[in-house]
Amino acid sequence: MIQDFVYSKANTVKEALDLLEKHRDDYKIICGGQSLLILMRQGLVAPANLIDIKGIDELKYIKFKSKEGLKIGAGTTHSEIQKSSPIKKHYPVLIEMEENLASVQTRNWGTIGGNLSHADPAGDPGPVLIALNATVKIANRERERTIPLEEFFIDYFETVLEEGELLLEVQLPVVTPRTATVYEKFNIIKNDQGIVSVAASVTLDSRGSTCTDARIVLGAAASIPLRARKAEKLLIGQKLDDSLLEKIGKKASDEADPVADIHASEEYRRYLVKALTKRMVKKAWERVKAQAR
Numbered sequence: 001m002i003q004d005f006v007y008s009k010a011n012t013v014k015e016a017l018d019l020l021e022k023h024r025d026d027y028k029i030i031c032g033g034q035s036l037l038i039l040m041r042q043g044l045v046a047p048a049n050l051i052d053i054k055g056i057d058e059l060k061y062i063k064f065k066s067k068e069g070l071k072i073g074a075g076t077t078h079s080e081i082q083k084s085s086p087i088k089k090h091y092p093v094l095i096e097m098e099e100n101l102a103s104v105q106t107r108n109w110g111t112i113g114g115n116l117s118h119a120d121p122a123g124d125p126g127p128v129l130i131a132l133n134a135t136v137k138i139a140n141r142e143r144e145r146t147i148p149l150e151e152f153f154i155d156y157f158e159t160v161l162e163e164g165e166l167l168l169e170v171q172l173p174v175v176t177p178r179t180a181t182v183y184e185k186f187n188i189i190k191n192d193q194g195i196v197s198v199a200a201s202v203t204l205d206s207r208g209s210t211c212t213d214a215r216i217v218l219g220a221a222a223s224i225p226l227r228a229r230k231a232e233k234l235l236i237g238q239k240l241d242d243s244l245l246e247k248i249g250k251k252a253s254d255e256a257d258p259v260a261d262i263h264a265s266e267e268y269r270r271y272l273v274k275a276l277t278k279r280m281v282k283k284a285w286e287r288v289k290a291q292a293r
């Protein structure tokens with residue numbers, strides 16, 4: 001049963017920040033409620049104050065500029081991202097990710113800001129956005145700060161958000177030429193959260209033969225979306241062949257720090273990390289080559 005709470009609705013970012021400050025000691029922000037209400041129903045979270053930001057229009061936008069990149073307001077729904085033309089053109093991996101995230105009902109109501117702030121290590125947007133080099137804008141009443149998304153997550157369901165702070169925006173830089181980013185999750189039930197997921201971003205040189213940059217990000221394989229930095233290092237400066245691919249997969253699997261739960265054992269998750277990393281690196285590499293043709 002959900003415990004009693006005082007409900008306040010903010011219509012602007014300023015109103016929301018004032019409310020967060022006023023109820024500093026005991027509040028929860030609610031946006032789409034897709035994650036929060038489950039925790040409240042289970043009695044895992046019982047805030048005295050619930051501050052509703054779903055009605056803040058200032059937080060609902062997708063803006064793309066060819067020199068600056070993409071900005072997505074925290075209140076933008078998964079469906080809005082999935083249907084965005086500039087995202088389809090410049091960041092297609094986000095569309096592919098959203099198409100496989102939850103059900104249409106959850107995508108229609110759940111938001112990108114809520115997903116990231118919930119900080120479920122099995123969440124889909126985290127690994128993909130980190131592979132795309134995302135930053136996030138955060139504010140309280142006094143100041144705004146922008147940090148790499150990679151530094152936003154600190155533990156299971158924990159972020160760097162302090163009391164009084166609101167996540168405002170997700171920002172993506174312009175994609176470097178000859179780069180492709182891909183993402184896949186392994187699950188038993190379609191559109192369920194992944195038992196493990198991997199995002200890989202690969203940049204090739206002008207001849208399309210050598211990797212000049214790479215980002216490999218693991219989902220549901222640690223307490224946060226995890227960069228497999230040692231695996232990335234193996235790839236950068238190299239030409240891809242089966243033997244290198246095998247080493248990269250093995251390294252990513254060693255870097256993972258998965259738990260055992262009802263979905264999978266630790267060993268099985270490591271096995272999946274290896275298989276998916278190999279598959280994603282190869283797929284990204286082939287996509288860059290296909291773009292060049």
Ligand SMILES: Cc1cc2nc3c(=O)[nH]c(=O)nc-3n(C[C@H](O)[C@H](O)[C@H](O)COP(=O)(O)OP(=O)(O)OC[C@H]3O[C@@H](n4cnc5c(N)ncnc54)[C@H](O)[C@@H]3O)c2cc1C
Binds near residue numbers: 053074194
């Ligand atoms: C049936 C089901 C299936 C799902 N499947 C998937 C899946 O396959 N992949 C996946 O990634 N996710 C999945 N989800 C999770 C879903 O994506 C998230 O629940 C949704 O995006 C959360 O957004 P929300 O606006 O509903 O957040 P809320 O539930 O309102 O909030 C979630 C958390 O974020 C905080 N918060 C919200 N907005 C902000 C903000 N702007 N600033 C600071 N804090 C904020 C809240 O206080 C709360 O702690 C699933 C959820 C359901 C119910």
